[in-house]
Amino acid sequence: MNDTKAPANLDLETPEKTYLDSNELILNMGPQHPATHGVLRVILKLDGEKVLGTECVIGYLHRGVEKIAENRTYTMFNPYVDRMDYVAAVSNGLGYCQAVEKLLSVEAPPRANYIRVILTELNRIASHQLWLGTHALDIGAMTPLFYTFRDREEILKIFEKYCGARLTTHAFRIGGCQYETYAGFEKDVKNFLAFFPPKIDEYEELLTTNRIWLERTKKVGVISGKDCIALGVTGPVLRASGVKWDIRKAQPYANYANFDFEIPTGENGDTYDRYMVRMIEMRQSLRIIEQAVNGIPEGPIMAKVPKVIKPPVGEIYHSIEAPKGELGYFIVSDGSTQPYRVRVRPPSFVNLQALDTMVRGMLVADVVAVIGTLDIVLGEVDR
């Protein structure tokens, strides 16, 4: 386990001995750069085009979410979590609500759990779609971006009809869901279930067997399962490296134990495997949604939760499988209405740490591909 070297830090001062004594180049990629998905700054040390080392400079989007949490009540903080991983806001909300519910020893009613699962899985698809579009664009394929955004629209429409917001949904409340499903919710979801599989085929048609796509992604940014675990990398990246681990299966939450789905894994841990894993995950999410929407029970959607949430003194760690990996909330309560400390364990932040391991010795173009394949959202990295 310990043979992975910690990401060594970039020594910018002393020039490394390079090929033919030519100079190495220090390239500042970002914070304003089309391929860094926001305001990530990667300092690259290059020999020609070869990457000798990287250093990530983050924090440009730091908003002090954890500090804000200490100054808001439990309920008031709920919308803030949507602003971290803003492309998967529903997952963030689910994680937070469940963590607080655990602290309160409350269980959300079954119908609420079904709604939660449907929306979360829809959100997982939306997040993967956004990842696919931007990742393909980074590698130079323009068209998938527009296809994925076209189809993501259908999911956002369902969110909008359900809770009025498209991106930062604030869909769930502590103890369940605030809103009952709107009339036609099930029909919309079923329509989407029929609508979407051909669209995945369409994306795959453009990319999966595309020669250039294969060359650009196979054997690029390889990371072994062992390295993944050592570096704390989770989510599709970990699964693509052959570790069959998904919190939905390993430590099921929110009714996931009742659904039948598979965890896709890759073998090589390269960018192509990560691509395939996410593509299959989208299909598996559809399976979960199908089971959920067909089995959705009647009943209340809100558990009995006091108006003013005052959890007993104690601390809790709860994590869920967000589209990007393990999203954990560590909440310390001092018995008051405000959390004493909320720690968010952001998957993007930890996954980004693997960038250096993955791109050393590769080319500049691969850095872009690997940033894309790690599927980071800077809002979550910087919080």
Add this chain to the structure above:
Amino acid sequence: MSALTSYLGSTAGAPGTAGFAVLGWAVTPGEANNQLWALIYVLIIFAGVSVAVIAMNWIERKALAHFQVRLGPMRVGPHGLLQPIADAVKLLIKEDIIPAEADKFVFWIAPVIGLLAAFTVYTVVPFGPSQAVSDMNIGILFMLGVSSLGVLGIVMAGWASNSHYPLIGALRSSAQMVSYEVAMGLAVISAILMTSLNTDGTGYLSMIEIVQEQQRQGVWFIFKFFPLGLIAFVIFAVAMVAETNRAPFDLPEAESELTAGFHTEYSGLRWSLFMLAEYAAMIAVSSIAVTLWLGGWLRPFPNWLIGPVWPHEPVWDFIFALFPGLTFLGLGAIAVRGTVRMPKHPYFRIQTIGLGAFAAVLAGIGVLLLGIAIGANASGNANWLRASEGLSNVYWFVLKVAIFMYLYIWYRATWPRYRFDQLMKVGWKVLLPISLGVLIVTAMVGVIVS
């Protein structure tokens, strides 16, 4: 330039009388040593290429948009027809920024060199047997040589910007162009070799002679020694995309890696010069491909419809002469359809009128061309017939080039970008051996056949 090129004029053609029939001129102005007409041709071609670039700009944006389930420019003019003009005006009046640390002189001259190289090649592009500025006896060499100078502009721009992204873009560009030129040159040589496979064994480097040789041999070189010609053509078609830095070989300006590559630091007019040069170069290399493999100005089915040699078959001549006019009428019809389908709202009145006028202009051109074709056929006047033939020569040439332009857009919509080492691998390990093999096999087949 024309003075120089006139020295290079090939066959000692008798200087034709300066007639009105520009397109029906018997020889190129260069051959005729007629400086005035050469100048006029240069101006016509310059204007034509510039208009083509502007049109290409609009078409690319529209076509790409429709590939990607969106509409593209819709606001400036009906269906965004005036968008390129608006863009041009914007670029022209933008502030001219030269980075403080840049090398001023090189920064200034780089886009000029790129543009110069891209436009100079048009002196030998044969739009017809006499529709070229000049016919050099080393025409194809001249084209390859001058278009290979375009990379200097890119390299100089990248270096002069004194910034990292442009520098990497320039490095990529120089390596890419040099490697693909080799495969490209070998593919060209195999086509030139085909020109010599005639009875007297003389080959040609002259652009016009290459096309005329295809006419004499009665086959476009893409179909000659099938599939040898086709393979050479495909190699050229791949290499030419790489030469012009277009997707999927657009590494020197890969926006997701190098922001904008070699022209990251350029803006306004200078940037538009690069843009102009890129599109002009695209058209130029496409016309090389058309000339070498697709029979240049020759209309389709030259041998099927009229026999292997080129006697004038009046009926087919006439039918094919109608194509240019019909095409413009068709474009006009599309514009009319757009006009009819415009929203009926006062807000759209000006746009509707504009699109209608555009349709009218297209239809007018179509009617004029049809008129020339029909009139020439009816009257039998030699000058008119020559003019009509000249028009259809230009038409077929432009049509074939336009197909390549569409392919460029298609590539861009479909493919991801190659990585630098993969690009080199494709150039040196795939294209180069294949093109060498094709050259050798072509030579052997040629010897066996003759």
Add this chain to the structure above:
Amino acid sequence: MSPFAAQGMTPVATPFFFYMLSGLAIIGGLLVITRRNAVYSALALIVTLLAVSGLYLMLYAPFVAGVQIIVYAGGIMVLFLFVIMLVNLERTVKERQFNRMWPVGLLAACALLALFLSVYEKGKGLFERSAYLNENFNTQNTQTIGVMLYGEAHRIGPYTFAFEIASLLLLVAILGAVIMAKKRI
């Protein structure tokens, strides 16, 4: 006899072009050795090469001119620039342009000039004879070069041996360069 006369064409401002191109070539050459910045030197060298290719055109050697542009200006100089951009320029700018070896260099240059002059003097007749290259320069120029280098049907051309030796030399040079530059093969 000038081919122009043969074709009934009048040369236009030939001396003007000759002096212009030669002047450009010389100025370019001077700039190559006087510029401190290697990129400027390379650009000046490109100007020289283009001017020389123009001179080839005036000598009715269009094929050589075209090859000059493709190979030197378009190919080799791009590689030169490629390498120059990779190396550290700051140091070269600081260094002295001409070190104390310059008298030796001047001497060598003078000797070369003398060699050229003597060759020219001795071989005046040869140059005139070579005008046969021009007789059919319109269509036969490239063919003539081919015949000279490779020979015709069953006859080896006059320069075939030299040509092949030169290509062998280049091959050896390529291999040497690869072996010297590559750390492991």
Add this chain to the structure above:
Amino acid sequence: MVEKYKRQYGSGIEGQSYLGQNCLIVDRSLFPDILQLLCDEEQFDYCVDITAVHYPKREKQFDVIWILYSFPRNERIRVKTQIADGESLPSAVPIWPTANWLEREVYDMFGIKFDGHPDLKRILLPDGWKGHPLRKDYNILQQDNEWVQINLGIESGQ
């Protein structure tokens, strides 16, 4: 498990469970051995998170928490220790490379130093920033105005 370690280390270690989640409260002096043991012998091969909590009224102001997960056992555990302000902890980077950024964040937010960390510097906040915002005595409205004025050229970050 707790018993085993208790026997080995005596009173420095204490087990706790709340809402089904296990927590190990370990004395400062047992670090980093206990982490190494957890990783090697108890197969807690995945360091989920490292964080801290500030209790300004206590003598030992900080709780530092390691959240660990074991893939083979599918089990989570928290390791907790108390340290005083200014005290430092041994770095976990040699055990779990992922601790690199997590420890930097703890340093950034709380000012807790980790000995043996390869490159302990601020991660989310800019390098010259003063103060550690997640300490309870750091007002949420407070900003390093001096830094803002120098680096951003504006009066205040508010």
